[in-house]
Amino acid sequence: MPDHRMNRQIVMAERPSGELALHHFRAEVVPMPERPADAVLLRNILVSVAPGARAAMQGPTHRPQLVPGELIPSSVIAEVVAGPPDGPAPGSVVAGTAGWQEYSVVPASAVRPLEPVGPLSQQLGFLGLNGLTAYFGIHAIAQVRAGETVLVSGAAGGVGHLAGQLARAAGARAVGISGSDDKNRILESKLGYAATVDRRSASFQDDLRAACPDGVNVYFDNVGGPILESVLPLLVKHGRIVCCGVTSHYDLSDPPPGPRDLAVRLIAKSLRMEGFLVADHRPRWDEALRDLRRMHAAGELTILEDIRDGLDSAPAALVGMMAGGNVGQLAVRLAQDPPGRPPA
Amino acid sequence: MPDHRMNRQIVMAERPSGELALHHFRAEVVPMPERPADAVLLRNILVSVAPGARAAMQGPTHRPQLVPGELIPSSVIAEVVAGPPDGPAPGSVVAGTAGWQEYSVVPASAVRPLEPVGPLSQQLGFLGLNGLTAYFGIHAIAQVRAGETVLVSGAAGGVGHLAGQLARAAGARAVGISGSDDKNRILESKLGYAATVDRRSASFQDDLRAACPDGVNVYFDNVGGPILESVLPLLVKHGRIVCCGVTSHYDLSDPPPGPRDLAVRLIAKSLRMEGFLVADHRPRWDEALRDLRRMHAAGELTILEDIRDGLDSAPAALVGMMAGGNVGQLAVRLAQDPPGRPPA
Numbered sequence: 001m002p003d004h005r006m007n008r009q010i011v012m013a014e015r016p017s018g019e020l021a022l023h024h025f026r027a028e029v030v031p032m033p034e035r036p037a038d039a040v041l042l043r044n045i046l047v048s049v050a051p052g053a054r055a056a057m058q059g060p061t062h063r064p065q066l067v068p069g070e071l072i073p074s075s076v077i078a079e080v081v082a083g084p085p086d087g088p089a090p091g092s093v094v095a096g097t098a099g100w101q102e103y104s105v106v107p108a109s110a111v112r113p114l115e116p117v118g119p120l121s122q123q124l125g126f127l128g129l130n131g132l133t134a135y136f137g138i139h140a141i142a143q144v145r146a147g148e149t150v151l152v153s154g155a156a157g158g159v160g161h162l163a164g165q166l167a168r169a170a171g172a173r174a175v176g177i178s179g180s181d182d183k184n185r186i187l188e189s190k191l192g193y194a195a196t197v198d199r200r201s202a203s204f205q206d207d208l209r210a211a212c213p214d215g216v217n218v219y220f221d222n223v224g225g226p227i228l229e230s231v232l233p234l235l236v237k238h239g240r241i242v243c244c245g246v247t248s249h250y251d252l253s254d255p256p257p258g259p260r261d262l263a264v265r266l267i268a269k270s271l272r273m274e275g276f277l278v279a280d281h282r283p284r285w286d287e288a289l290r291d292l293r294r295m296h297a298a299g300e301l302t303i304l305e306d307i308r309d310g311l312d313s314a315p316a317a318l319v320g321m322m323a324g325g326n327v328g329q330l331a332v333r334l335a336q337d338p339p340g341r342p343p344a
Numbered sequence: 345m346p347d348h349r350m351n352r353q354i355v356m357a358e359r360p361s362g363e364l365a366l367h368h369f370r371a372e373v374v375p376m377p378e379r380p381a382d383a384v385l386l387r388n389i390l391v392s393v394a395p396g397a398r399a400a401m402q403g404p405t406h407r408p409q410l411v412p413g414e415l416i417p418s419s420v421i422a423e424v425v426a427g428p429p430d431g432p433a434p435g436s437v438v439a440g441t442a443g444w445q446e447y448s449v450v451p452a453s454a455v456r457p458l459e460p461v462g463p464l465s466q467q468l469g470f471l472g473l474n475g476l477t478a479y480f481g482i483h484a485i486a487q488v489r490a491g492e493t494v495l496v497s498g499a500a501g502g503v504g505h506l507a508g509q510l511a512r513a514a515g516a517r518a519v520g521i522s523g524s525d526d527k528n529r530i531l532e533s534k535l536g537y538a539a540t541v542d543r544r545s546a547s548f549q550d551d552l553r554a555a556c557p558d559g560v561n562v563y564f565d566n567v568g569g570p571i572l573e574s575v576l577p578l579l580v581k582h583g584r585i586v587c588c589g590v591t592s593h594y595d596l597s598d599p600p601p602g603p604r605d606l607a608v609r610l611i612a613k614s615l616r617m618e619g620f621l622v623a624d625h626r627p628r629w630d631e632a633l634r635d636l637r638r639m640h641a642a643g644e645l646t647i648l649e650d651i652r653d654g655l656d657s658a659p660a661a662l663v664g665m666m667a668g669g670n671v672g673q674l675a676v677r678l679a680q681d682p683p684g685r686p687p688a
Contacts, residue, residue: 053383189494212364213617221607224607238624243607243610245611246607246611249607249608255608257601257603257605258601258602258603258604258606259602260600261570262602263568263587263593264568264589264590264593264599265619266587266617267619267620267621268588268621269619270618270620270621270624271618271619272617272618272619273610273617274614274615274617274618275609275610275611275612275613275614276611276614277611277612277614280582280614
């Protein structure tokens with residue numbers, strides 16, 4: 001029997017040039033997707049609001065570039081409505097990549113079943129791609145060691161607010177860069193950052209030096225752009241630059257050029273600059289998630305969330321994030337968590 | 345009894361701004377250096393002519409910046425004239441860092457005794473810092489694997505002409521970038537480069553793509569500057585950029601800015617960009633030198649040398665190198681090898 005319900009989506013209305021704005025998006029109501037035999041039909045409960053969506057609107061990344069009319073991509077937490085007999089059971093909850101829409105159809109092999117405990121928003125945050133990104137950035141790429149100074153840009157963001165805490169849990173001193181004093185107060189008072197710097201400060205370079213008196217062992221870069229040029233002279237022998245994100249680039253029609261002296265500095269101090277994708281580390285996701293759950297249970301991870309209500313609030317949430325307005329994990333809720341999930 | 349001989353040196357006459365020229369150097373005759381009890385007095389046999397000398401004239405690197413009147417730094421191969429009783433024996437031959445001069449005094453602990461076999465020029469080349477730099481760049485930093493494509497810039501230089509051969513010996517396909525067709529013919533006919541590209545070609549970007557049909561796994565960068573921007577789109581997933589030198593920067597008063605999209609590309613392809621100094625790997629020098637000797641003995645390493653005669657030829661040799669005029673190991677001979685060194 002055909003499904004006569006309709007599906008609401010947020011698509012890209014036009015390609016942004018410069019600052020992201022609401023008119024770059026539009027809502028559409030389309031027929032429910034058909035489900036091939038090896039796919040699951042998902043009812044989305046939460047969709048993430050993350051810089052990757054902005055990146056895809058701008059140009060090709062590890063994903064192809066969006067064209068107008070295409071769905072905004074995102075991680076989702078969803079309930080399985082229907083699927084193949086050997087797939088996740090209807091009524092169970094899974095994580096996947098499905099975009100800003102009420103319903104989605106994805107290959108059954110592409111969703112990840114979730115343990116039936118804890119609030120689902122955590123599954124988009126410290127138990128989702130943001131947590132895994134912070135974890136592998138700090139441990140696999142930076143290989144942070146006790147006693148080091150770890151400088152995090154975009155430190156109040158979905159990844160940044162976790163990266164600093166993971167660095168601290170590894171025995172390092174975390175220093176945060178964010179775009180406001182308000183955010184920096186939260187970083188220091190709630191998230192264990194030892195010091196913070198406001199990237200909009202006129203004395204940014206001096207502030208940075210004062211916040212990192214022993215230099216910087218690891219620069220965990222969530223924003224890209226010219227901050228690197230200020231950080232480079234502070235990096236000490238065998239320092240690492242973790243290229244995690246370039247949020248500062250997306251709203252510029254032409255990103256700023258890289259530092260003139262990058263290679264000279266990389267050589268003189270034997271520095272390593274490395275990019276990564278969380279998917280590279282898939283074989284170690286379960287191990288990482290166990291570790292993150294253990295840390296959270298032990299009170300070593302403070303989770304900050306900003307959950308908006310209703311699919312139509314997603315564009316404004318992303319516009320606000322790009323303008324520097326969010327703290328912690330940003331997501332949009334489409335439906336309540338299913339009943340009966342005990343606390344984690 | 346005081347030593348009344350005099351010592352001839354080449355010093356920096358003035359700091360270069362732009363292209364290096366002979367008037368940036370001058371010869372000086374100074375009293376023989378005093379030898380502290382824990383130092384050795386060396387009679388230099390060969391001095392290296394390497395981009396590091398140009399770098400030190402330009403600004404601080406891992407060494408402080410030279411000031412006018414200071415000795416041009418270099419590696420040397422030298423005979424020990426006098427030293428402490430527990431140091432290397434007078435008459436023995438050592439390698440060290442002593443600069444462009446006839447005699448030098450350095451701490452006995454800072455020289456490296458050499459095995460009494462083989463022509464001494466090899467000790468500045470594939471058995472010296474150039475060989476070690478190529479070796480650790482290819483193996484420790486790039487971790488080249490069989491079947492990969494290794495692109496080398498400055499491929500005809502002291503390090504580059506060895507790096508390609510080491511990559512090939514590791515089972516990789518070596519592609520060279522140099523500044524002339526003449527050099528490229530040598531790279532392909534004598535050094536086993538599978539393909540070469542002339543960096544002065546108007547179709548450089550297309551030539552590069554054609555020379556690397558499967559993309560680039562490793563970019564071994566001896567020159568810095570804008571070539572990186574052309575190479576970045578060719579790097580494949582998990583590619584590595586070995587920052588070995590920035591020879592193209594030294595003759596510019598203001599080096600060109602880095603690529604705008606560096607971080608984006610590092611992230612999208614999980615690339616690693618890493619600088620190093622050969623001194624970082626000192627604990628593994630002996631192992632590397634054994635390996636290099638074995639390869640040379642087995643005919644796997646072809647050595648190209650350009651040895652000039654007399655200390656006063658050093659400035660012109662460096663000026664010519666910076667203008668792109670040399671192939672292989674460049675050095676200046678001050679004295680003949682001591683008699684009685686059997687072939688290696």
